[in-house]
Amino acid sequence: MSGEYTNSLKANRYIQKGLFDRFRASPAGNVILVFLLVLLTCSIVSLIYPDNFRFLSKPNLIILQRAIPTLGIMSIGVGILMITGEFDLSVGAVFGLSAYIMAMVYSAGMPILVGVIAALLVGIIFGLINGWITTSFGIPSFITTLGTLFIIRSGGRLVSDNVPIIFQVPDWFKTLMTGRMLGYIQMQFVWFIIIAIIAWIILNRHTIGNHFISVGGNQMSSTQVGINVKKTKILAFVLCSICAVIAGIMSVIRVGVVNTDAKPLMELECVAACVMGGVALTGGRGSIVGVAVGAIMFHLVKDIIILGKLPAYYLELFIGLVIVFGVTLNQIAKKKY
Amino acid sequence: MKNLKSKNPLLSVKGIAKSYGHVRALQNIDIDIHSGEVLGLLGDNGAGKSTLIKILSGIIRPDKGQIFRKGKEINILSRKDSEEKAGIQTIYQDIALVKSMSILRNIFAGQERKTKLGFLKLNEMRDTTMQILNDHVKIAGITSPDLLIEELSGGQAQAVAIARAVHFQRDILLLDEPTSALSVRETNKVHSIMREIADAGNSCVFVTHNLYHAFQVCDRFVVFSHGEVVKSSTKENTSLDELTDLILAN
Ligand SMILES: Nc1ncnc2c1ncn2[C@@H]1O[C@H](COP(=O)(O)OP(=O)(O)OP(=O)(O)O)[C@@H](O)[C@H]1O
Numbered sequence A: 001m002s003g004e005y006t007n008s009l010k011a012n013r014y015i016q017k018g019l020f021d022r023f024r025a026s027p028a029g030n031v032i033l034v035f036l037l038v039l040l041t042c043s044i045v046s047l048i049y050p051d052n053f054r055f056l057s058k059p060n061l062i063i064l065q066r067a068i069p070t071l072g073i074m075s076i077g078v079g080i081l082m083i084t085g086e087f088d089l090s091v092g093a094v095f096g097l098s099a100y101i102m103a104m105v106y107s108a109g110m111p112i113l114v115g116v117i118a119a120l121l122v123g124i125i126f127g128l129i130n131g132w133i134t135t136s137f138g139i140p141s142f143i144t145t146l147g148t149l150f151i152i153r154s155g156g157r158l159v160s161d162n163v164p165i166i167f168q169v170p171d172w173f174k175t176l177m178t179g180r181m182l183g184y185i186q187m188q189f190v191w192f193i194i195i196a197i198i199a200w201i202i203l204n205r206h207t208i209g210n211h212f213i214s215v216g217g218n219q220m221s222s223t224q225v226g227i228n229v230k231k232t233k234i235l236a237f238v239l240c241s242i243c244a245v246i247a248g249i250m251s252v253i254r255v256g257v258v259n260t261d262a263k264p265l266m267e268l269e270c271v272a273a274c275v276m277g278g279v280a281l282t283g284g285r286g287s288i289v290g291v292a293v294g295a296i297m298f299h300l301v302k303d304i305i306i307l308g309k310l311p312a313y314y315l316e317l318f319i320g321l322v323i324v325f326g327v328t329l330n331q332i333a334k335k336k337y
Numbered sequence B: 001m002k003n004l005k006s007k008n009p010l011l012s013v014k015g016i017a018k019s020y021g022h023v024r025a026l027q028n029i030d031i032d033i034h035s036g037e038v039l040g041l042l043g044d045n046g047a048g049k050s051t052l053i054k055i056l057s058g059i060i061r062p063d064k065g066q067i068f069r070k071g072k073e074i075n076i077l078s079r080k081d082s083e084e085k086a087g088i089q090t091i092y093q094d095i096a097l098v099k100s101m102s103i104l105r106n107i108f109a110g111q112e113r114k115t116k117l118g119f120l121k122l123n124e125m126r127d128t129t130m131q132i133l134n135d136h137v138k139i140a141g142i143t144s145p146d147l148l149i150e151e152l153s154g155g156q157a158q159a160v161a162i163a164r165a166v167h168f169q170r171d172i173l174l175l176d177e178p179t180s181a182l183s184v185r186e187t188n189k190v191h192s193i194m195r196e197i198a199d200a201g202n203s204c205v206f207v208t209h210n211l212y213h214a215f216q217v218c219d220r221f222v223v224f225s226h227g228e229v230v231k232s233s234t235k236e237n238t239s240l241d242e243l244t245d246l247i248l249a250n
């Protein structure tokens, strides 16, 4: 059977694409290539000038591993949602509120795990709300989540009264989430990798992921083949919120101080990381590896700018250029290969 | 064919009506579909053919009317109902494939082979895809089941959609202008597939604008005009000229 198939393959005029071309044409191909080049260059420069460019120094590697996971984990959620064809601008607000809720519950004398569950519930509820409103009323998720972004932020101020909570989680939990292994490996980074692997498996090896891509790629045909578009999208919204909660929790327990005011523009940084990683704004296209590398690139460049003592606005300039040119390059690559 | 009328039809629709705002897409439609026949649905652009197909496949709901399978009334509220209660598989006019996904993933979208925990059995699906592509519609130029639909021509993509429907075949296959993007060879293949399905005792409903094709493969014709049935006739009782006149009449 398959012998016959291969025979009919040989008889045609199609040029077999090389592995490298295939790789470059894949959604994450370009960003991975650029990433490897930047990483290699930084390492070489750092080996030649260890005193002027401390890229490979232990403190720098630790700082990177602490910074990347927050954006990385959130971006994975945002990326999955973008693949289903939707946006979530409320992730930054969910990030801030859920961490505050965890600290609040814990400070009230509950076990830390109860606090974590409370935070996850907050995320799940807002994910359900975002997804339900978007899919039930046909409102663009950009609008829905812009609304919930403001609602959650103001709700957060209402809960917190702008008073930060200072807290110390139990050692075991702190070590588990933010400890260090073998001297060089931060647990945050380990969790980031674990979550990326889980997300990759869901997207590429599980029915749910197949439905995410299908729904984002062509909603009409997904309905026609019997995929429940509404359920699929709501699930993606919930996963996205859960990622924001995990990132939120992780980012506060090391320092032990939390306020509900999230860093502004976090949600857009996530979108930027996803776009750099080859996720299409139109849905149906994107890879977890790309998103993860996009998030890493973001902090890598930030790091280079700090180490090189360059003005901070270079980061924004770079991100802007990458978005504009990166997307254009991806478009060209798709046509060419 | 002649004595089929006396038998209980496999599927019958009675008094179906559907409006889109002010447009009466369908009014008072009565049609029987019998086992072992290829039924041609004919009519000018906008006559209502696709609307009926969509109602039967559970994409839209009629405003009025009933659907019976072997004499028993059924409600088709979803694609799943259409497949499971009515025994229908559909190939749509606008190709229902996800362009950014591979052939393999498209063929199994919504009916994936999976483990109890929902993980995809990719190897099994790949083998089946190769088999489907080889058996049903031999498609020129398809080099691998992992090609994305956007890397295929319109005809190749349509052929994939047909292969999928034929593979998951139930006892009624609805085809809404399936061959408009296909080459002569692929078109003939689709025609012979329809014939095979009918000769095996199942049935096909074939929507087409090509009367020569229709006359070649169909056993019976229903002509739509402005949302109503204006003619229903077996092949023996009509002619190419009569059908042409009916379609052009309005
Ligand atoms: N989604 C829709 N919204 C509004 N009107 C519609 C819609 N779909 C179809 N119509 C209208 O209903 C009527 C029947 O359309 P339908 O698609 O069933 O025609 P058709 O017979 O399949 O035509 P064609 O041969 O061009 O495919 C047309 O007048 C069309 O304008």
Ligand SMILES: [Mg+2]
Binding pocket: B049, B050, B051, B093, B176
């Ligand atoms: Mg039509």
